[in-house]
Amino acid sequence: MSITLLAGFAGLCLLLAITPGPDTFLTIRYSLSGARHGIAAAVGSGIGSLLWAATVALGLGAVLERSASAFVVVKVVGGLYLLYLGVTGFIRRGGASGNDSPPSGAPTRPSTRAALYAGLFSCVLNPKVGLFFLAVVPQFLPAGTAGFGSIMVLGLIDGMVAIAWLVLLAVTVAKAVVWLQKPKVTRTIERISSGVLVLLGAGVLATARA
Template sequence: MTVTALLGFAGLCLLLAITPGPDTFLVLRYGLVSVSSGVASAAGSALGSLFWAAAVALGLSAFLQTSASAFFVVKVAGGLYLLYLGLIGFRQSQALVSADPDLGGVPPKTGPALRAGLFSCVLNPKVGLFFLAVVPQFLPADAVGFGTIMTLGLIDGVVAFGWLVLVTVAASKAVLWLRRPKVTRLLDRTSSAILALLGIGTLATTV
């Protein structure tokens, strides 16, 4: 693959990454809790990109495109998971206060944030269809193989991770700057509400 093709693909991935979506709001919610949680969620999303790259290379994504029932199942699962994350966010909004060292709290573990980012991406069939539709446009005819596709998946994961980490840092800095528990809880609940609405919207399109 040429450097121009790789840069072009990376630029496209960046444009898609900065477009607000489930991963962005999920990372924002965890970033409001702590930087480590936000970064973990971003890492999970990046791993999800590698999963879909592998799925394209193995033909699984093409199966989703041709099988209406399989696509339906994955889409419903993704919508329910987003709705679950949104509802859990409301219940855990108090964690934004307890996670603040100045208030005597203990920062939350990063495991749940990593899993949330991973499952949010893996259960989003639109990511798989993106890889299926876009990746072949950047593949040279003489180098269509698992390794080449995974290279593009790695680029997408790295670009998405970098952008989401910036979102995490920005959210964390905003919390540190404001230092107002009511405001941070409001922001967390807002991002949780958006996640829930995205889940409801996903489920509504399956009806």
């Protein structure tokens, strides 16, 4: 694979990364608890992308393309997971409503491990990522080079680009929160991001049989 081809693929990955989606809103949500939480979610998403690349490289991803039922199952599970993340976001912030300062009984911050797993599972349970590797990645593979190693190289590029963008987003959001120093603003943003996750999850479930 030529440098030009790899650069073109990286550019496409960047365009897809900056397009708002579940990973974006997850990163924003966890970044409100601190940059390291958002970074953990970003890394989890990147790892999930790499796992999809490995799955497709091993030929297992083709099952999603050929089996409508398998695609629907993954889509439904992914939608339910997004709903879970969104609803728990509302519940976690519910106890702090009406107060501008965190009371002693305020919800605790999520762990970095929880943030990493959230990013990982959100990506792994998104069949569109698998279809990306099935439909788009082969277009960047020269004839006769569609082997495990070549697909994993592109998967690594996709994961690194996604992580780089999401880490930048996480640091920016975390710094903005520190600068504002307004818990009410933080709660509002988290509620919005949680609400978007709920809407995304509901949309995925509504279109599961489409």
